[in-house]
Amino acid sequence: MIGKTLFTLLVILAALSWLRYQGAVRPGPNATQRPSPPARTPYYLAFGVAALFVISGGLYWYGQWQHARAVLEIHVSHPGSGQVTTYQARREAINGRRFTTLDGRDISLSADERMELRETPERP
Numbered sequence: 001m002i003g004k005t006l007f008t009l010l011v012i013l014a015a016l017s018w019l020r021y022q023g024a025v026r027p028g029p030n031a032t033q034r035p036s037p038p039a040r041t042p043y044y045l046a047f048g049v050a051a052l053f054v055i056s057g058g059l060y061w062y063g064q065w066q067h068a069r070a071v072l073e074i075h076v077s078h079p080g081s082g083q084v085t086t087y088q089a090r091r092e093a094i095n096g097r098r099f100t101t102l103d104g105r106d107i108s109l110s111a112d113e114r115m116e117l118r119e120t121p122e123r124p
Contacts, residue, residue, distance in 0.1 A: 017042030068092040
């Protein structure tokens with residue numbers, strides 16, 4: 001939502017700078033005078049805002065990608081035997097009570113089994 005609002009403001013600023021440029025180029029009643037060059041500030045501002053959008057969007061996307069690619073330890077407790085099995089999977093591969101491990105096994109848990117998710121420690 002905020003991205004759409006910021007994009008709208010960018011379009012308005014670009015339109016205003018274009019109109020301002022068009023007004024500066026038109027010859028006035030004294031055609032012998034050279035028109036003053038248009039102010040470059042709106043252009044720099046428009047390009048700066050556009051660059052800010054691109055950079056912030058890229059950083060947001062990278063953060064989301066990095067979060068989804070994080071490796072989690074999954075501890076599954078079996079109620080009958082009390083045995084705990086540990087798996088590792090990426091956050092994006094976990095879908096409710098189903099997940100795919102790092103080595104490619106598809107695991108589906110029953111309603112009785114308990115699943116605990118833990119972050120793996122970051123390696124330097």
